[in-house]
Amino acid sequence: MLAFMPLASAPTTPTPPTSSRTAPVAIREVGLRDGLQSIARTLPTATKLQWLRAAYAAGLREMEVGSFVPPRLMPQLADTEALVREALALPGLVVSVLVPNLKGAERALDSGAHAMLLPLSASRAHSLSNLRKAPDDVVREIADIRRLRDAAGSTCRLEVGLSTAFGCTIQGRVEPEEVLRLVHAALDAGAERVGLADTVGYADPRQVRELFERAFEIARPYDRDGAAALACGHFHDTRGLGLANVYAAWEAGVRRFDACTGGIGGCPHAPGASGNVATEDVAYLLASMGVPIGLDFDALMALRHSVAGWLEGEPLHGHIWRAGLPKTMRPAATAEAA
Amino acid sequence: MLAFMPLASAPTTPTPPTSSRTAPVAIREVGLRDGLQSIARTLPTATKLQWLRAAYAAGLREMEVGSFVPPRLMPQLADTEALVREALALPGLVVSVLVPNLKGAERALDSGAHAMLLPLSASRAHSLSNLRKAPDDVVREIADIRRLRDAAGSTCRLEVGLSTAFGCTIQGRVEPEEVLRLVHAALDAGAERVGLADTVGYADPRQVRELFERAFEIARPYDRDGAAALACGHFHDTRGLGLANVYAAWEAGVRRFDACTGGIGGCPHAPGASGNVATEDVAYLLASMGVPIGLDFDALMALRHSVAGWLEGEPLHGHIWRAGLPKTMRPAATAEAA
Numbered sequence: 001m002l003a004f005m006p007l008a009s010a011p012t013t014p015t016p017p018t019s020s021r022t023a024p025v026a027i028r029e030v031g032l033r034d035g036l037q038s039i040a041r042t043l044p045t046a047t048k049l050q051w052l053r054a055a056y057a058a059g060l061r062e063m064e065v066g067s068f069v070p071p072r073l074m075p076q077l078a079d080t081e082a083l084v085r086e087a088l089a090l091p092g093l094v095v096s097v098l099v100p101n102l103k104g105a106e107r108a109l110d111s112g113a114h115a116m117l118l119p120l121s122a123s124r125a126h127s128l129s130n131l132r133k134a135p136d137d138v139v140r141e142i143a144d145i146r147r148l149r150d151a152a153g154s155t156c157r158l159e160v161g162l163s164t165a166f167g168c169t170i171q172g173r174v175e176p177e178e179v180l181r182l183v184h185a186a187l188d189a190g191a192e193r194v195g196l197a198d199t200v201g202y203a204d205p206r207q208v209r210e211l212f213e214r215a216f217e218i219a220r221p222y223d224r225d226g227a228a229a230l231a232c233g234h235f236h237d238t239r240g241l242g243l244a245n246v247y248a249a250w251e252a253g254v255r256r257f258d259a260c261t262g263g264i265g266g267c268p269h270a271p272g273a274s275g276n277v278a279t280e281d282v283a284y285l286l287a288s289m290g291v292p293i294g295l296d297f298d299a300l301m302a303l304r305h306s307v308a309g310w311l312e313g314e315p316l317h318g319h320i321w322r323a324g325l326p327k328t329m330r331p332a333a334t335a336e337a338a
Numbered sequence: 339m340l341a342f343m344p345l346a347s348a349p350t351t352p353t354p355p356t357s358s359r360t361a362p363v364a365i366r367e368v369g370l371r372d373g374l375q376s377i378a379r380t381l382p383t384a385t386k387l388q389w390l391r392a393a394y395a396a397g398l399r400e401m402e403v404g405s406f407v408p409p410r411l412m413p414q415l416a417d418t419e420a421l422v423r424e425a426l427a428l429p430g431l432v433v434s435v436l437v438p439n440l441k442g443a444e445r446a447l448d449s450g451a452h453a454m455l456l457p458l459s460a461s462r463a464h465s466l467s468n469l470r471k472a473p474d475d476v477v478r479e480i481a482d483i484r485r486l487r488d489a490a491g492s493t494c495r496l497e498v499g500l501s502t503a504f505g506c507t508i509q510g511r512v513e514p515e516e517v518l519r520l521v522h523a524a525l526d527a528g529a530e531r532v533g534l535a536d537t538v539g540y541a542d543p544r545q546v547r548e549l550f551e552r553a554f555e556i557a558r559p560y561d562r563d564g565a566a567a568l569a570c571g572h573f574h575d576t577r578g579l580g581l582a583n584v585y586a587a588w589e590a591g592v593r594r595f596d597a598c599t600g601g602i603g604g605c606p607h608a609p610g611a612s613g614n615v616a617t618e619d620v621a622y623l624l625a626s627m628g629v630p631i632g633l634d635f636d637a638l639m640a641l642r643h644s645v646a647g648w649l650e651g652e653p654l655h656g657h658i659w660r661a662g663l664p665k666t667m668r669p670a671a672t673a674e675a676a
Contacts (some may be wrong), residue, residue, distance in 0.1 A: 167664055167665070167666050168665075169664075169665060172665045172666050173666050200664075201661065201664070202664040202665075202666060204623065204626035204627045205582075205585045205623075205627065206585075206626075206627035206628070207626075207627070237657075238660075238661045239622065239657055239658050239660075239661050239664070240581055240619050240622075240623075240656070240657020240658055241581060241622075241623060241626070241657075243578055243579055243581070243582045244543075244581045244582040244584075244585045244623065246582075247543045247544075247582045247585065247586065248585065251589075274657075274660070281578050284577065284578075284579075285542065285543075285578075285579060285582065288542035288544075288545075288579070289542045289543065289544035289545070290544070318578070319575075319577055319578020319579075319612075320577050320578055322576075322577075322612070323539065323576045323577050326505060326507075326538075326539070326540040326577070327505070327506075327507060327510045327540075328505050328510050328511050328540060
């Protein structure tokens with residue numbers, strides 16, 4: 001196993017790094033949900049389990065394995081219950097699912113998943129179009145889900161993903177003040193974690209850094225047990241800024257990112273446009289900066305290769321697979337030609 | 339003309355931006371030199387002039403138009419003298435050329451170019467392999483070139499590009515202390531501007547930010563007439579971090595970047611690997627952050643299209659050309675479907 005850490009021994013800066021800059025960063029693999037929901041074909045459950053186990057073997061310790069939406073709307077994810085059950089058998093894996101509403105949350109609680117993610121659109125137009133509810137109606141549903149969860153005596157973590165937080169293909173600009181208001185409202189309503197998502201690939205790194213810094217200020221009073229309430233960055237690479245945005249969010253203090261193996265998950269309405277940031281790219285970016293991620297690069301690349309086979313004919317995306325690791329991050333034995 | 343500025347009116351942060359963060363950023367188009375030198379075929383001079391004039395019409399005001407290397411080594415750039423002559427006729431365009439040594443500098447001075455760029459490898463192994471000289475021999479040549487320039491009464495700016503500043507495919511790690519020593523030595527020897535280049539696509543954004551911040555400290559005493567002595571960032575997108583590195587350098591204070599239309603300029607030894615960061619991508623990144631760049635996006639995209647035709651069969655790279663500008667940066671009339 002190639003322990004995906006830079007070989008360099010000396011730090012590049014004379015000032016000792018702060019603990020925050022050396023803190024480990026977690027990558028949540030969302031390919032089995034966000035990735036596959038954008039692809040028309042349905043992968044067999046057995047193949048999804050291969051994906052799940054290979055990602056686990058590569059070191060990934062949080063995965064979104066499916067979505068509790070009605071199967072007729074998303075037949076690709078109809079086996080979410082079975083995937084949760086199998087995933088729960090992997091020691092130390094945090095198993096999360098997407099839930100679109102209270103009904104989905106009930107199924108998530110029944111399934112025994114460790115975490116459920118409720119999307120909340122910061123764009124009113126996107127919210128009305130996708131969920132047929134205004135953002136504040138979704139906030140009220142967060143409170144309902146929290147009550148349901150508490151009444152059930154469950155520890156299933158309630159997480160809110162604030163989508164279109166950096167812009168929207170329908171309404172265009174999304175005011176940062178509205179995003180921040182909804183971060184506050186979601187936490188007040190009982191969400192334990194909130195993430196900001198660039199659902200449509202509109203974000204730029206300056207905006208990412210500034211919005212996360214302001215959101216951290218709002219979320220800090222809600223931090224519990226050493227875990228940040230503002231927890232996750234979710235970026236798409238639609239316009240090539242995906243990794244720049246991950247870096248900017250990391251600079252702002254984000255220590256958990258969503259990613260899809262092979263960069264799948266693009267919008268089906270924008271052919272050719274790439275999707276989520278690729279798991280192997282985010283891993284390379286963070287490892288190259290000396291950030292501990294606990295992942296096996298060769299295993300991530302092997303999984304990418306498998307995904308390419310399972311999804312033959314679908315475009316995969318990402319960058320590091322072309323050129324591979326630089327010499328500075330590989331054992332001398334595999335030295336590259338000049 | 340679409341004046342490539344975000345349509346958003348309100349700032350995303352309540353704190354007033356510092357003058358440095360609102361300062362204009364210059365992009366130097368290096369496709370005619372760094373781009374074409376990596377491609378075996380020779381473009382006709384007339385086609386290069388079309389490129390030059392289209393880039394100028396798009397708003398680019400600094401271009402590297404060729405290299406004064408012996409024509410037998412690089413026949414693709416044998417018409418550099420003619421290109422300089424034509425480029426000098428475009429009002430306000432800063433015309434720069436690459437010079438490998440004193441002999442090349444003589445030709446640059448004769449040509450009337452506004453600036454000459456001498457590469458200096460921070461990697462000793464790369465320097466010996468590419469220039470057959472140790473880095474300190476090149477530093478001595480900088481002093482010779484400066485004397486030659488001053489004796490000629492020329493104002494041709496002497497710029498040094500510190501290549502392999504973030505790592506090297508031959509020797510691997512390049513110590514930041516050695517890079518900083520050479521920044522100092524180049525400025526002491528008479529270089530008026532120094533840039534740091536990630537020649538082989540090894541840099542990560544944390545390293546970029548830290549090294550530029552340290553280099554700025556060293557270079558500041560050499561600043562003249564309000565212009566920074568540490569002037570330029572040159573990045574390749576070999577592993578997908580090109581734009582993240584541009585952003586990190588901008589955060590460190592860099593206000594001038596090299597780029598190639600269509601992202602050409604990849605290493606011929608790494609097929610499939612992308613080359614220089616694409617001019618249109620760097621323009622999109624900076625404009626999306628609200629940084630004034632004075633470029634016309636539609637004209638940049640049209641040039642990319644022309645370059646694709648002129649170099650038919652050669653792989654082009656870059657990102658923004660696939661999905662185009664987000665709705666937030668385009669007039670309402672061209673609104674995209676949701």
